[in-house]
Amino acid sequence: MSPPALRRLGAFFFVLFLVSGGTPVFAYYSSYSSADQGRGILFCAAGLVGGVAAFFWGFAQLRTKRLMQDIPLSTVRAMAPGLVEISGSAVDWCPFEGPLSGRKCVYYEYEIEQYVSSGKNCHWETILSGNSKTSPFFIQDETGMVMVAPEGSKVIIPRAYQLETGVFTEVPGRISDFMDRRGVSCRSFFGFEKKLRFTERHLEPVDKVFVMGTCQESSARLTEPPSGATSGLCVAKGLRSSEVFILSDESQRELESSFGDHAFFGIFGGLALIGGCLYGLLNLLGIA
Template identity: 30%
Template sequence: MASAALPLAANWGALLEGDARPTFYLLAGLGAGLFFFFKGFRTWRHMRLIQDTPTSRIRSMALGRVELYGQAVEKAELTAPLTGAACVYYRYQIEEEVQGNKHRSWRTVDSGSSSAWPFYLEDDTGRVAVDPREATLELPPDYREINPDLTGALGNFLAERGVDTHSFFVFRKKLRFTEWHISPGEHVYVLGVAQERGGMVHERRVRIAEKLAALKADPEAMAHLDSDGDGSVSAEEWDVARRLIVAEVERAGFDDRVVVGKGEHSGTPFYISDRDEKAVVKEHLWKARASVFGGAVLSLFCLGGLLHRVGILWG
């Protein structure tokens, strides 16, 4: 390919002779082909990572890269904007049909997601918070419709978002609405990085320190701690009290001090899917194959076209 660049450069003028558009299309095709070729290998590496990472149980998962499979549980009450469905996560896209020179295509006019809201993942051993920011979500659309009824909640939502539904006078634009969401109770696959949230750790420490200080200041409670009745609270007796307080603080909502999300500088991809591991691997495999072979064929085709235009091939 590199050696092909020399005659291409020498005959650059021939590429731009007459109608230059085919040359640009061929160059764009060559670039896209190379992009898909390399992207295919990246997808394949991720597929192997998914295959090679055993699924952890939530109660015993370690910090670092984890693969989890469990049921989604709401942390905040969310409603999907297009369908009004209760969910733990949503993403939506509103597109408008636009007429190009030769073809019609869809242009996004509004999109959004609830990625700022974490949700819980629960298996039969425990639960953990999942922060979906920067996740690659592999969800099939739950709702896709062209020009649905825009009265009611959907119309109000569009007005709220400032989406104009009219093209000219009373004529309506052709709009396509797509929504993806994860419902409470749905089984979810997650590959990400489990990490302690710095803020939560500090908040937990402060809460424990406050409770211990309050205990020390209460003579009656301190007397109750003196289980052997020797008139003083020994180190062991104090340790029991401290442990009880730690357990109480953790029960009171600090169970999400560990969160699964996109790890910083970890190199681990962050996937959320509503399918199981097998289906995720299968999808990655065909995507990788299609990308590598499709990218190579597209590149070769475009390269052949460029060489033909400069008269080197089939000239």
């Protein structure tokens, strides 16, 4: 079974669980003690708000999916100002070094989290994060090359690097230097290594890149753009904040499928959550 089909199946069973009364059952058992009842009311209220949010989020995902379907893939040469979808490979032009992986890339984003525990609560807390959204890069297809200004984009790329370190695992020298330069230590007060998690996502040169954004006049004046680049035009975020700008290494079809799954999950899951949580809430509040 393909991953999208599996995702759809998972979402279906989750919705089925909610519809079949997962939340009301939880609410019923919560009504035995007053402490559990208070917690139950809180969970149901949170679920209700979450359900409404998921419902509208699902429609936003559906809108993006349909928008993506309605705009055919364009070649760089055929691009005209307005919303466009292009697909090509990242050009090896002024690449960076990924701050965590050390790999050559044209775009990166990273996050360094620390494991924090206090009493019963424990969670990962972000202590350092960043990306290279202010630095443009180029993509090319068989008809030309165009600049992409990633600022303001929604980047959908898989994790390319992840590492967890703890008391017995040392942080690699390159990463500890990087953290030191930013004034963050990887050691605790007593000199022990902190429990840290390092995550990096990046696009390497020659990676396939799909871009859905607004083709517009480029305001950036590069001193040495790569030869063959379309002059004067770039793909960037549109003037309105609601305009879609997606950057991904997945294909258009994969993204459409993924947005479709999110829409299904959000709309039907949200609806089921609203029903289930409302039922539980009314039961717990004793409104008959």
